[in-house]
Amino acid sequence: MNTRITLAVGALALALAGCVTVPQPLAGQYTPITPREAVDRDSAGAPVRWGGRIVDVEPQTNRTCFQMISTHLDESGRPYWASDDVGGRFIACRTGFYDPAVFEKNREVTFVGHIDGYENRRIGAYDYRVPRVSADVVYLWPVRDYVDVVERPAPWPWWGWW
Structure with a gap:
């Protein structure tokens, strides 16, 4: 009996995992490297899929260049912020005009392209070396809807839970 339940739960988990898809423009094989790691080892030319805010x-x-703060990407290629652990900063540039009113500060974006060099930027009084990505894809994610969940204690005794 326990084996059947375990198998059923496992099958359900696999089915749900199969529902996560990467948007077509973000699909492909990329070098598993963060912007911070790209600065430490010269990785010019490496194909990357990076995202952040x-x-x-x-x-x-x-062209339009985006100065980004990098984070991890989830299974669909969308940036997620599980902690303050960021992967550094990067610059992504793409031919054409991208309106700053649409691509506003703190919006989540994922880029696909290759590292075509490095730039030195000043952040406050600090000189910061960042990789520059020549972007083939600029993928702006919809704004997330955050919902506050309010838990209320169940009345006691709580009848009918079965």
Whole structure:
């Protein structure tokens, strides 16, 4: 009996895991490296899929560059913030105009491209070396809806729980 329950729960977990899909533009094989690691070892040319929150958007003459703070990506390629453990900063640039009113500060974005060099940026009084990604894909995620869950104690005795 316990074996059947265990198998049923395992099958359900596998079925639910199969429901997580990566959006088509984000699919592919990438170098498993964080922006911080890319700075430590020169990784120019490496294909990457990085994401995080927008720090700043810089429209230029023929392209737009995004200054990003990096974090882990979930199974679908979306940034998730389980802790304050970030993977460093990076710059991602793509040909064309991306409106800073849409791509505003703290929006979540995932980029697909390759590392095409490094830049030195100043953050406060600190000189910071960041990898620059030549982005083939700029994937802006919908704003997350956060819901406050209020738990109320069950009345005692609680009849009918079965």
